[in-house]
Amino acid sequence: MMFSNRANRWWLLLFVSAYLISPAAFSEVTVITDPKFSMPIANVTAAVGRDATLTCVVHDLGAYKVAWLRVDTQTILTIQNHVITKNKRIGITYTEKKTWQLRIKDIRETDRGWYMCQINTDPMKSQMGYLDVVVPPDILDYPTSTDMVVREGSNVTLRCAAVGSPPPAIVWRREAGDNISLQDGEQGK
Missing domain, CATH: 2.60.40.10 (Immunoglobulins)
Incomplete structure (x- = not known):
């Protein structure tokens, strides 16, 4: 018979010791373990x-x-x-x-x-x-820019605001997927 945990081995040792000392005086002992x-x-x-x-x-x-x-x-x-x-x-x-x-x-x-x-x-x-x-990310209506028409070569300010958790990363791209050159030298972020 295998006794896998310490409480069971202790109980077996107690049982054998009690039986060897006085077989007639044997009583069962219950061991309570903490959860x-x-x-x-x-x-x-x-x-x-x-x-x-x-x-x-x-x-x-x-x-x-x-x-x-x-x-x-x-x-x-x-x-x-x-x-x-x-x-x-x-x-x-x-x-x-x-x-x-x-x-x-x-x-x-x-x-x-x-x-x-x-x-x-x-x-x-x-x-x-x-x-x-x-x-999930959600683009906010305000202060996000709406559609704009500008002359080629003119400056334009675009705004995009989004919320979500984790906070979403906003990346700007042209319709064809090309990066947009920004004034501060970053590429589309």
């Missing part, structure tokens, strides 16, 4: 409007409980399989009291930040994972 995280929470990147899942894997949970919290607001999101927050986009799934998945539906830019998986041991055990939210 532990088996791996770090992976950081997740999701686009606005999509769903995201942060996963926390805990071994030897026993009677302890797992909770998910939003770190920056110190909001308790879930405890065990119960959703505490009133945010209907938050959900929790778990398998075999081992893998706890915080699910956030319809991701918003405001969901970006750190999330904590916490075990209610004394002292408390926790680990964190980061949710990054990407926002």
